[in-house]
Amino acid sequence: MNINVLQGVLLPFLGTSLGAACVFFLRGEMNKGLQRGTTGFAAGVMVAASVWSLLIPSMDHAEGMGKLAFIPAVFGFLLGMGFLLLLDTITPHMHINQNTAEGPKSNLSKTTMLLFAVTLHNIPEGMAVGVVYAGWITGEVEISAMAAFTLALGIALQNFPEGAIISMPLAGKGMKKSKACGLGILSGIVEPIAAAITILLSAYIVPILPYLLSFAAGAMIYVVVEELIPEMSEGEHSNLGTIAFAIGFSLMMVLDVVLG
Numbered sequence: 167m168n169i170n171v172l173q174g175v176l177l178p179f180l181g182t183s184l185g186a187a188c189v190f191f192l193r194g195e196m197n198k199g200l201q202r203g204t205t206g207f208a209a210g211v212m213v214a215a216s217v218w219s220l221l222i223p224s225m226d227h228a229e230g231m232g233k234l235a236f237i238p239a240v241f242g243f244l245l246g247m248g249f250l251l252l253l254d255t256i257t258p259h260m261h262i263n264q265n266t267a268e269g270p271k272s273n274l275s276k277t278t279m280l281l282f283a284v285t286l287h288n289i290p291e292g293m294a295v296g297v298v299y300a301g302w303i304t305g306e307v308e309i310s311a312m313a314a315f316t317l318a319l320g321i322a323l324q325n326f327p328e329g330a331i332i333s334m335p336l337a338g339k340g341m342k343k344s345k346a347c348g349l350g351i352l353s354g355i356v357e358p359i360a361a362a363i364t365i366l367l368s369a370y371i372v373p374i375l376p377y378l379l380s381f382a383a384g385a386m387i388y389v390v391v392e393e394l395i396p397e398m399s400e401g402e403h404s405n406l407g408t409i410a411f412a413i414g415f416s417l418m419m420v421l422d423v424v425l426g
Contacts, residue, residue: 170311171299174318175361178291179354181322185329186350189337192330199406202398204327206407209394210414211324212291212386218422219298219317220383223309224376227301238376245377246384250290254392259283277336277349284332284353287393290385291321292357296364297378303365304372316425320418325354 221239228235258272260279267279274282295318301309333350337343364371364378371378398407 170315171303171365174295174299174315175358175365177315177318178295178321178325178361179358181325182288182329182354182357183351185326185331186333186347186353188330189333189343189347189350192334198401199404201331202404202407203410204331205394206398206410207414208324208328209390209398209407210411210416211320211418212390212394213411214415214418214422215294215317215320216383216386218419219313219320220294220379220386223298223301224379224383227376227379239380239383242377242380243384243387246290246381246386247388248384249381250286250385250388250392253286253289254388257282257286259286277341280332281349281353283393284328285356287328287389288354288357289360290382290389291325292360293364293378294382294386295321295357296361297371297375297382299361300365300368300371301375301379303368304375312425313422316421319425320421321357323417324414325357329354 221243224239224242225235228238231237255269258267258269258274258279259282260267260276267276268283272279295314298309298314298317302311302314329350332353333343333346336346336349341349398411
């Protein structure tokens, strides 16, 4: 794994880690308005990344199919949505600001189920980075090194507030700041692992690369619809989450065009 790929794989994890470290500099739980804004921003980045960095390259790679070039994108997208739905169903987890667990009943602690929820969230992001870098390494998709880096950078940007959203509420409820930070960092470790596994398997996934690109997009959109949008909209009505979504979407779109 060359240095460019290694940097891209670790960049999203760095974003999560820096966000988790905010617990040492900010007091108490994260302000509800700030939490809405950061969640909306993350949702916007993920949607834009799914379209420009994953779905469009998927259809471009399948252009030899003519008017049927949409098939890999649609099939992979639905499969990605279904995969996350399955994980969501069979894994006990709990979302931020909720007191009711989802998935099968278990005796796991609230903190553990919260980490499971974030882990489910981060798996598709790691896969997305891995698939795009695999496409660049193999040369099978018109993806440049800068385009792959742009996706990793975009995910790192939206991971920064996510790391803070995990660690700060835990510290606000009495957990030691060092432990809260550690759990926030731990929540992002699955991303470089998922990315590295995908890249190591790149030689075997070339024939289905368009499907994997759209699979990652579907999984990411599932997270946006299932988790991020409800979180940015809960409680008293506010347009902050929507505005932040637009900013995140626009920023990721600009980065993809300018840097890609």
